[in-house]
Amino acid sequence: MSAGPLPTIAEASRLIAAGEASPVELAEAALARAAALNDRLAAFIEITAERARAAARRAEAEIRGGRRRGPLHGVPYGLKDIYDAKGLRTTAQSRLLLDNVATEDAETTARLEAAGTVLIGKLATHEFATGGPAWDLPFPPARNPWNTDHFTGGSSSGSGAAVAAGILPLAMGSDTGGSIRLPAAYCGTVGLKPTYGRVSRRGVVPLCFSLDTCGPLTWTVEDAALALQVLAGYDPRDPGSADVPVPDYRAALRQAVAGLRVGYARRLNEDAGVGAEQAAALDRAAELLLSLGIEIVEVDLPPNDHFQAVARTVSHSESFAIHQQDLRERPELYARVTRERLTLGGFVTAGQYVRAQRLRRILTARVDALFDTCDALLTAVIPGPAPVLEQTDQRPWREPQPLSSVFNVTGHPCIAQPCGFAANGLPLSVQFVTRAFDEPTLFRVAHAYEQAAGWTARRPGLSG
Amino acid sequence: MPSNDDDFAAAVRRAGVTIPPERWDIMREAYRSMQRLLAVLDDPLTYADEPAVLPNLIPRGRP
Numbered sequence: 001m002s003a004g005p006l007p008t009i010a011e012a013s014r015l016i017a018a019g020e021a022s023p024v025e026l027a028e029a030a031l032a033r034a035a036a037l038n039d040r041l042a043a044f045i046e047i048t049a050e051r052a053r054a055a056a057r058r059a060e061a062e063i064r065g066g067r068r069r070g071p072l073h074g075v076p077y078g079l080k081d082i083y084d085a086k087g088l089r090t091t092a093q094s095r096l097l098l099d100n101v102a103t104e105d106a107e108t109t110a111r112l113e114a115a116g117t118v119l120i121g122k123l124a125t126h127e128f129a130t131g132g133p134a135w136d137l138p139f140p141p142a143r144n145p146w147n148t149d150h151f152t153g154g155s156s157s158g159s160g161a162a163v164a165a166g167i168l169p170l171a172m173g174s175d176t177g178g179s180i181r182l183p184a185a186y187c188g189t190v191g192l193k194p195t196y197g198r199v200s201r202r203g204v205v206p207l208c209f210s211l212d213t214c215g216p217l218t219w220t221v222e223d224a225a226l227a228l229q230v231l232a233g234y235d236p237r238d239p240g241s242a243d244v245p246v247p248d249y250r251a252a253l254r255q256a257v258a259g260l261r262v263g264y265a266r267r268l269n270e271d272a273g274v275g276a277e278q279a280a281a282l283d284r285a286a287e288l289l290l291s292l293g294i295e296i297v298e299v300d301l302p303p304n305d306h307f308q309a310v311a312r313t314v315s316h317s318e319s320f321a322i323h324q325q326d327l328r329e330r331p332e333l334y335a336r337v338t339r340e341r342l343t344l345g346g347f348v349t350a351g352q353y354v355r356a357q358r359l360r361r362i363l364t365a366r367v368d369a370l371f372d373t374c375d376a377l378l379t380a381v382i383p384g385p386a387p388v389l390e391q392t393d394q395r396p397w398r399e400p401q402p403l404s405s406v407f408n409v410t411g412h413p414c415i416a417q418p419c420g421f422a423a424n425g426l427p428l429s430v431q432f433v434t435r436a437f438d439e440p441t442l443f444r445v446a447h448a449y450e451q452a453a454g455w456t457a458r459r460p461g462l463s464g
Numbered sequence: 465m466p467s468n469d470d471d472f473a474a475a476v477r478r479a480g481v482t483i484p485p486e487r488w489d490i491m492r493e494a495y496r497s498m499q500r501l502l503a504v505l506d507d508p509l510t511y512a513d514e515p516a517v518l519p520n521l522i523p524r525g526r527p
Contacts, residue, residue, distance in 0.1 A: 210516075303504075305501065305504055306504055308501060309501050309502050309503075309504045309505055310505075312498065312501060312502070313502055313505065316498075320479075324480070327481050328480050328481055328482075331481070331482065340487070340490075340491060340494070343479065343481050343483075343491070344494060344495070344498055346475070346476075346478070346479025346480070346481055347475040347476075347478075347479060347495050347498065348498075348502075352502055352505055354515055355505040355506075355509065356502075356505055357515030357516045357517075358509050358513045358514060358515050358516070359504075359505060359509070359513075360515070360516040361513065361514065361515065361516040362509075362513060364516065395490070395494065396490065396491060396494035397493070397494035397497040397498055399497065
C-alpha cells in the first residue's frame, strides 16, 4: 500500500477481490496513517491497533479460504466514541464515562463486524455528541484536515477528520441536529443521515431519543450506499427502529437521473443566512443537475425559525432529561460549554415541549407534500466554509441557529457532499433530501452529481 | 419581557441546577434568547394538531 490516503470502500473491495491488496495491508496502512497524522488532527480518542491487526488477520484468512462475506470484508473503519464496541471504552469524550467499558456491541457495530470490517479506533466527538469543541475535556477537539486551524464541524468531528484525511474510508457518526452532515460539509466528505428509524441506535449513547440518527461518513456516495446496505434493517431492541424492507442501494447508483425533478429550496438560503460563496456553489450544483437532464424547480420550505424552535425545544428537553441527575449532582465533570447548553433544556416548559411536537407534525407534513411533485430536494447544510476552530461559538445559546436540523425535525433522509471550494481552500457542501425511506433516489441523485462534478479527486494536502 | 431576574431565577429553581454567579448573566441572556426563538410555538394550533409520535414520523408513501 502507498503511504497516501486509503482507497475508498469500493476500491478497497475491488483490490481485495483481485488479490492486489489484503486486509492486513489495509489495516497497517490505516494504522500508519493514523499514527502519522493524529497528533495534528486529534481525530482518534483511542487507536485499537492490536485488535485491528487480529481482525485483519482473521479477515485475510477467511478471504483466502474462499469465505468472503461481502464488499466491506477487510475494510478499515472507525466509530465515533458514542458507539459501543465490546471490550472497549465508550467515553463520549467525557470525564463522566472515562471508565465506561462496553459489555456488548452496538447493533451497528455488530452489523459492521459481521460484514468483516476492521475497527481501527474510536473517534473524537463533542462531549455527549453536543456542546461544541471544548478544551476543558480529557481529549482535545479534532482539527480540519484541509486547514488544521479550522473547525471540523461536529459533533462527529473525528469521523469527518479521519475520512477527509484518508485515514479511514468509513467512519460512523450520529446526527441529532446535523452532527453527521456538518463535519461532512466542513471536511469535504460525504455524510449520510438516513431516515429516522432506518438504522438502529441501540448501544449508542443517546442525546435526544426522537431526533438521534446513526449513519456513515465516507469519501464517496457509492461508499455510503455500501455502508448503508450493511447498517440498515429493523432492530426490535431499538424502540425507534422501523420495520421497513431494505432495498438494493448500490443498484440505485446505476439508474439514470434524466427526467427526475429536484426542488431547489433557494429561499431557505436567504432565510438561514447562507453566505454568497456557498449560495453560488449551490446555484452551480443546480445548473449541473440541469445539464444531466434533471428538472429543477424552486420550492419553499416553511420558515427556518419554525424548524429551529422545534429542533431546539425537543433536543434540549430530551437531552436535559437524560443528563438531569448528573447536571444536578456533579456538573463540574462536564465541559463548561456542554454543561451550559444541556442546562438550557431544564428551562423548557412541558407546554412548550408538547407544542413543539405538534408543530413538528405540521412541518413534517408540509415537507412531505413537496415530494408529491419532486423526487428530491436540494438545500444548503452550512452557511459557508468552516470557521477558525478557536473562533467557534462557545456561548450557551448559539446564534445564528444551524440550518442542518430541518430534516432531523421531519425525519427525512439526506446526504451532504462537496459542491466546491471557498476562496480560502475549504470545502463547500450541498445537501439532497428525499422521501422517508427513499434512500435509493437519494443515492441516485447524489451519485450522478458527484460523478459529473468530480470534487472527490481533490484531497487535503496532508503529508504522512 | 420581565425587567428583572424573577422569571429566570424561577426557571433555574425549577430545573434544580446551580448556575455559578460569574455565569448568571450569560445564562440569563441565553435563556432569554431561547424564549425569543420559542415564541413561534405560541402561534395558534387547532385541536386536531396532535403531537408527532415516533411511528407517525414515518410518512406516507414508503417506496
